Amino acid sequence: MSAESAVISAEGARSGGIGTYLRGPWAIALYTWQEGIRKKILIAFLLLSLLVIFLSTFMTAFMANTTIGNVETEVQTKMIKDICVSSIAIFGILITIFISASVVPTELDNKVIYTILSKPIRRYQYLAGKFLGVQLIVIANLLLMTLLFMVALYAKERIFPTLLLWSALLTYFQFLIVSAFTFAISCTSTSSVLPTIAGLFIYIAGNLTEYLKDVYNRVGESERFFDTIIANIAQGLYYVLPNLRNFDMKDQILYLRSNDPPADIMIPNLIAYGLVFAAVGYLLAWVLFARKEL
DSSP states (O other): OHHHHHHHHHHGGGHHHHHHHHHHHHHHHHHEEEHHTTOOOHHHHHHHHHHHHHHHHHGGGSSSTTTTHHHHHHHHHHHHHHHHHHHHHHHHHHHHHHHHHHHHHHHHHHHHHHHHHTSOOOOHHHHHHHHHHHHHHHHHHHHHHHHHHHHHHHHHHHHHOOOHHHHHHHHHHHHHHHHHHHHEEEEOOSSSSHHHHHHHHHHHTTTSSHHHHHHHHHHHOOOOOHHHHHHHHHHHHHSSOOOGGGOOOOHHHHSOOSSSOOSSOOOOHHHHHHHHHHHHHHHHHHHHHTTTTO
């Protein structure tokens, strides 16, 4: 689908009926998807992650043969799991941040956004289409990486890794939160550099929120002025930033059987938690984009 086709479909969104009303954002989402999967750096990230996951099954052959029987098999399996989970987390978040940070600034740079918005399509429809397109790309890449991991794990253990599916689900909602806020920041920028840096900060800070809580607990009772400021900042960031560590199931994947149910984790609550933060991020994007001069 070309930009012109997206515009034509978008024009039909004002003609009446919920089906035609949604046609415009969906056409923009498909256009975003097609443009996104052509980006060379995104393809490079994906291929590198798939290569790492694929080669992890062969890396165990270089382990020293000092263990025997089931012990050796267990160590090799854990090694495969560790490499694959880390690869999905690292390359998945890089893909998520890169695509979320670049879709709007790229269209500002190549003037496509002016062509679309000059037609009878509202800004929130355009924004909904772009955000949906980003999520299609993120989901597709996550599914590809997870599928290859499942194949590697099944070949090693001969059991269907249902625990990995739960982990992939929660990982997506982790990516969704980072994507929403990165996307919001990109709506204020003409370059993808600032949103990319901001997205990395959100991801890193979101994984350190428990550390912020520890900082507050350690220095919160101090009467020194400087310590009080640090404690207040740490407490504020702890309550404002999403706790992305809640979505991490790496330890369970490493130490539980692949077909065990998730332990000590409330998946519906985490999904709701992720949706709330993603909604806040998207609403922020809508407010910022509505005020942007185009």
